[in-house]
Amino acid sequence: MTRDAENPPILEVSGLDAFYGPAQAVFGVSFTVRPGEAVALVGRNGAGKSTTLKAIIGLIERQAAGLIFSGHDIRAMPTHAVARLGLGYVPEERRIFTDLTVAENLEVGRLPVRGGRDAWTPARLYEIFPNLAMMAGRSAGRMSGGEQQMLAIARTLMGNPDAVLLDEPSEGLSPLIVEQMAVAIQRMQQDGLAIVLSEQNVAFAAEIATRAVLLESGVVTFDGPMADLLQRDHDAG
Ligand SMILES: Nc1ncnc2c1ncn2[C@@H]1O[C@H](COP(=O)(O)OP(=O)(O)OP(=O)(O)O)[C@@H](O)[C@H]1O
Numbered sequence: 001m002t003r004d005a006e007n008p009p010i011l012e013v014s015g016l017d018a019f020y021g022p023a024q025a026v027f028g029v030s031f032t033v034r035p036g037e038a039v040a041l042v043g044r045n046g047a048g049k050s051t052t053l054k055a056i057i058g059l060i061e062r063q064a065a066g067l068i069f070s071g072h073d074i075r076a077m078p079t080h081a082v083a084r085l086g087l088g089y090v091p092e093e094r095r096i097f098t099d100l101t102v103a104e105n106l107e108v109g110r111l112p113v114r115g116g117r118d119a120w121t122p123a124r125l126y127e128i129f130p131n132l133a134m135m136a137g138r139s140a141g142r143m144s145g146g147e148q149q150m151l152a153i154a155r156t157l158m159g160n161p162d163a164v165l166l167d168e169p170s171e172g173l174s175p176l177i178v179e180q181m182a183v184a185i186q187r188m189q190q191d192g193l194a195i196v197l198s199e200q201n202v203a204f205a206a207e208i209a210t211r212a213v214l215l216e217s218g219v220v221t222f223d224g225p226m227a228d229l230l231q232r233d234h235d236a237g
C-alpha cells in the first residue's frame, strides 16, 4: 500500500464556489489535506484565500461538488456543527475576549476530545506558546497583536480539533514573533493536526507547509510541492 492510501485526506475540497451576495469570489477550488500535513493557500490581496476558508466552514454562501471533513459531507452543515466535528478556524481578525484573561480565554475554547489524541490543556499550550505562559493572568486586551494571535490559535486548540484553518497567522507580527509562530505551528503539525494556512507571506508559509495551493482571482493556478512553487517564482525572477 502506498503512504497516501494509509493516510487518506481528512479534508477534501472539490469544485468549491463561494459568493458574497450575487458576487462570486471563488471558482471551482479543489485541494485535499491529510492528517499531519500543512498546506499553504497563497496568493495576492483579494485572491480568495480568506474566502476559501470561510466557505469551507460555512460562514459564507457556497456550493461544491464535494466538501468532506473527517468522512462527513459538510456542504449543508452550519459552522458550529463543522467545528464540533473537529475543524478549527482562526479568522484574520483575532476573535478573543479582550475583557477575559489569557487563562479564561483558553477555558472558553474547551471542547471534549474526540478520541485518539491527548486533549490540549493550558499547560501543553503554554509549552508551545511560551509567552502566553508568562501572561496567563493578564487581560487579553492588554496584549500585543502577535500575542493575541497566539492566544486565538491556542484557544482554538482547546477545542481539540483534528484540523485547523489559519487565516494569515503571520500578518502584522514582528520578525521575532513570526519566528515563534512558525515554531508553534510546526509543533501543532507534529502533534498530528492537519493545517491549512492562508498566507501572503510565502517565506513564512514555506517554513511550515510542504504543499502550496496558489490562488489567482479566485481560481487555483498551482497545486504542488512548495519547493516547486518557490523554484517557479525564482525562475520567473
Ligand atoms: N465581505 C465581502 N463582501 C464582498 N466581497 C468581498 C468580501 N470579502 C472579500 N470580498 C471579495 O472577494 C475577493 C476575495 O477576497 P479575500 O478576502 O478572500 O482575499 P484574500 O486572498 O484573503 O486577500 P488578503 O490577502 O488581502 O487577505 C476579493 O475580490 C474581495 O474584494
Ligand SMILES: [Mg+2]
Pocket: 049, 050, 051, 092, 167, 168, 198
Ligand atoms: Mg485574506
